[in-house]
Amino acid sequence: MNLSPDRQREMLRQMLTIRRFEERASADYLGGKIYGVVHCYIGEEAVAVGVCSALDAQDRIISTHRGHGHTLAKGTPMRGMVAELFARSTGVCKGKGGSMHIADFSVGMLGANGVVAGGFGLVAGAALSAVQRKTDQVAVCFFGDGATNRGPFHENLNLCAIWNLPAVFVLENNRYASTTSTAETMKIKDVAIRAEGYGMPSAIVDGFDAFAVYDAVGAAVERARAGGGPTFVECKTYRARGHFIGDPERYRQKAEVEDVMNASDPIVRMQGLLGDALSPEEFEQLWSEAREEFADAVAFARSSPPPEREEAFFGAYAGDREPGNPVHAAEARERDRFMPFAPDVGSGSQGSGH
């Protein structure tokens, strides 16, 4: 591990920020302030922070439906994220994506993906693009154990391996695919052995230890940048909350969750690793910074307007806002056909569907 005390402290700060974000997002979701579906990352913070700490600003990541942690770790400001969850026009996706489709291209975060295994192809393409454009950018794919049972996982690992593409595949093995235990969905214990089938080197790391993740991914990134091709890193971690907020969790015992978190909570783990380098006062200071950052983001989101209603009809095509563009003309015709019968959404209703 080659991390200065300041960077170690920064990694802890990021983990606390993610923890705070997820605790509050869960509460606000249950309170009806956040729409759609929210998937909580608590328990897995060390993976996002360990991985993103090993990346440069111009490197790209693709995330999953459980993507808040990855997004924050890659550097997306919290205001834009909370505003997106609150479905406001100031959200990072202007209120058109929501929790499952957060993206921030300005920091190399090419999107959370609502389709399990939807990110593999995009990462292969981002890595291929770096080769075509002769840059030294690396593309990192976050995914869960469930995604490794889908076809695109296999097709894209093979493609990246044969073309020696600068990609890193980071498996967050959190033991559950949606509500089904991984033990029931595959006969192997370590998913990393699947990488061997594609001639891709792999590593298995303690996903509760951000420094261990950093080391493994750092080596993989270095290898990718040097033209050595893709690497598979399996992070053994745990999803401390349900698949989605509100999940009744009938498939596991509360005691299991308590046992894992008592033994392995990644934040407690990092406190232990930092030891005397971090005083209890400093820890409290970081916690209160995380709380303040979230409170500020919520205030920002609340004071932001929802998107204008007509925004529903724009943005699917480049050129659809430009009069004279054929896409604009055809879409305008379609709106003309639709609008006389359009539903009146009114001014106050957000249609949360709760």
Place this chain on the structure above:
Amino acid sequence: MARTISFSDATLEAMQEEMRRDPTVFLMGEDIAKQGGIFGQFKGLPQEFGFDRVRDTPISEAALVGAGVGAALTGCRPVVDMHFADFITCAMDELVNQAAKLRYMFGEQCIVPMTLRAPDGITKSAGSQHSQALEGWFVHTPGLEVVVPADAEDAKGLLKAAIRSDNPTLYFEHKALFPQKGSVPEDADFVVPIGKAKTMRDGRDVAIVTYGITVGRAMEAASVLEADGIDAAVINLRTVWPLDFDAIVDAVARTHRVLVAHEAVQVGGVGAEIAAFIGEHCFDDLDAPVVRLGAAHVPVPFAPVLQEAMYPKAPMIVDAARRLVRREL
């Protein structure tokens, strides 16, 4: 100045010119680099541009389209060859959930300038899984552009336009058209604009609104109809989304009778959308109901006699146009 070249060579010229023009354009697909493509449509490209920009791939359609989207998101203009349009089904998530939606759901942070080349259509008893025309599905998917060249001129101009487009564009090229020759302008910057139809033939009795390989069949039909004293216009849509609604309105105003024809299945097809649009917007201009001709609602069969029985060619268009004009429907 124009020359006569094959549809296949017209696509090859388009690839050459766009790859010379823009270093971020690259091509990938099965059997394209060393083999040169099943119609010879990629011959010589790797020799000029290298095997990095003309890539042979594994049979992994989901990965190809997914990687095309990823490359398009990050500064490239990939052209992905599907081998046969039927195999798009193996990459539907990548196309429908990813390519079509990312720009919208990410609040316009990105563009997806990917071109998907999809050889399609009925020819030579290729059977149910190598003969389909699937453009209707993608017209139904917001976020995608869909172009269907009818001849060599379209083949070149629409492919260049597709590659230059900032939107994901499906380019359906009928397999039976590849050897057909046609006139193509010399101009290296010749582009057929996406979203603009072309009047192939003017007429006052009936407008045959069509696209792709059926344009040639409609032209053949129009010649037969002319001998009958029926003056048929033929409108080549060229793009099926964004549709050139103005050209359709204009055709209705000039002829008052419309026949929409395509090789794709009639039910739920592009023709249905055009007929509905005309009914909604041009009702008072019509002298007769709009007639649709498309394939029967069955898979494409193998035996030539069965295959030829289930989709519209010139004689069927002639018969329908005659009855439409003579009010015998």
